[in-house]
Amino acid sequence: MSKAARTPRSRPVFLNLAHITLPVGALTSILHRLSGVLLATGVPVLLYLLQRSLGDEADFADTTALLRQPLVKIFLIALAWALAHHMLAGVRHMLTDIDVGSSLGKARRSAWSVNLTALAIAVLAAGAIL
């Protein structure tokens, strides 16, 4: 260990967030968390839609009309991205648990794949929903 690393004064006392470059794995990790929170906000909304769809014919028609609302569509596209990212990052995590792809190079490549594939799925979902 170098002398600088042992001296407490040499620690970065003030972290400027704009100057920190996030490694791709860290980006995947924080997006995993963010997508999880976003999905959690979707649960009551989707439960409401499910409940509404179980009523009579008018309720069912109302539900399908709700799904055609622009704001609902945007929310569903956001949920599609979140679900894709959360699932892919989760699978990546569980593969790491059993020591598949946990070397740095492979982990970086899989992190890129997760981030980009989730975006691609979101674009496909947007195409299907809009």
Added chain:
Amino acid sequence: MKRGPTGLPAWLVQRASAVYLLLFLVFVLASLALAPMHSRAAWLQWLAHPAMRLALAIFFAALLAHMWVGLRDVLLDYAQPVRIRPYLLAALAAGLCGLGLWAAAILLRIPT
């Protein structure tokens, strides 16, 4: 106070629920994409199948367990000051219990 490792049950619940959620959601999304249901009759018939009712009940249980571990982690990592944490965790637990009761009521409303 004697304390052993505390993270293992949460880790196991998160992984086990994750596998079920993954399989069930892929099945549901693939089914809906391959055979979109535009009529109420087809929708209700799909949901009313006994296997689907059971799968949905397990899904909601797995979902709530998974949400508990994940959102609890978020609160444990970020909620400041520390003394408000027990209240936030209690509010989260109450909210998830509420969602569970609501989901159960919805499942029971699926007509046979």
